[in-house]
Amino acid sequence: MSLFDPTAHALSVNRRTFLTQSAYGLGGIAYALLQSKLAAATAAPAMPPTGWNGALREAHLPVRAKRVIFLCMAGGPSQLETFDWKPQLKALDGQPFPASFTAGQQLAQLQNMVLKARGPIASFSKRGQAGIEISDLFPHIGRVADDLCVVRSMQTEQINHDTAHAFMNTGSIIKGRPSMGSWLLYGLGAETQDLPGFIVLTSQGKTGQQPISARQWSSGVLPSRFQGIQFQARGDAVHYVGNPEGVCQSTQRQVIEEVRRMNGLLAAGTHDPEIATRIAQYELAFKMQTSVPDLTDFKNEPQAMLDLYGVKEPGDGSYASNCLLARRLAERGVRMIQLYHRAWDHHDNLEGGMKSGAQDVDQATAALITDLKQRGMLDDTLILWGGEFGRTPMGQGTGRDHHILGFSVFMAGGGVKAGTVYGATDELGYRAVENPVNVHDLHATMLALMGVDHRRLSTKFQGLDVRLTGIAGEVVKGLMA
8 A cells, every 4th residue: 555655745735845846937847747748648557555554564562453343322321321330329319419529510511500419220230250230221231241341430521422522533622633443544454455444334223313423434634545434324335336227347447447547647746645545445446346235235144143133124224233234344354343323312311212222232232242252253353332421420301411520431352351340430420530541541542452552653744743642641451451
């Protein structure tokens, strides 16, 4: 793959270079133009980027995971109804919430309101040999508890959905920053040449459907070939994946070869990385006409496998179908697979929304872990399950408000310490008080599991080194096996 060279690109387009190259006036420009046309007419076409090798020539650290599946619970599921059991909060239900917890704290929609404690709407049970307390709303996930590493001390900096999503995905709220999937693809490449290396799938529940934007899987300041590609959950996964009538494969191949030749001529005279992207994506699109139909054809999946995931109809747009598709993508070498399930923004009807959302994701999430494990793929597949933030232990009508000081996620596979709980919140679930983990720490740890030192994966932008973790982030070794 032709790697992105930001220095060469900057030198080819900046004002000083332009002035230097045009110092001999219009005559020199005209002569240069004629020479370039003559050279282009006789030059061999530039070869397209080959393979999906990444910018890193070798791993910085031992490689424990080869791919990531991020099960993003968009909207912010309540930690108090999932993985953080708080009996004292249940005992305080309906009573004034202690002011000592909230004085001077940032709240979303509860600011300047009377705060009352809201106890958990679900009971919890100890699961697995480790006895991890997991909500009874998630019995299937409870059965794979010994594969989980539950982090109960997550914290984030952003209290509103869009910026919190951006922070969780890119480590920044500044638009134009690359997402974690783009960083992985840029640094490590992918093991597939006939599918994108970073694929996004979406589904939605009955309630709490918080919107998400495509900037959450953007490549930002990296070349666009590293951005996530959204597959459609219903119908054809990719629009226009088939040829129109009258266009055969050989004819299309001729068109692609000619487009590649012309782009190659342009690439010979400039360092613009988007030209390399264009060449690569034309070729990839051609290959996807064969690979995508095979990928999305579940006919070879036995009924027992469909039943394991709870798939009622393959390709029905459900989270269950997307989880099964995620396993098929992982088998084919896709580096980053991101599944958004929009069902968790419960400002009201917490009880109904949590039960509905849990029913959507519980079985399929556990099935994905089980399926990967029995195929021998869980060891090198890192799974992350969680939202952009958590929910308040104070009630908001019949729901809960956004909360950033303490929430839960879990990881599985990919070198994490299975059957464990890391960190803790206080007795009412308001703040992480034991081993807090912020988003930068999570990103640094995920990169470390992939063999990448987060401080050494960067790109130049406007004279600065841009990183997923910025100037922060520490690897949480307590999460690693």
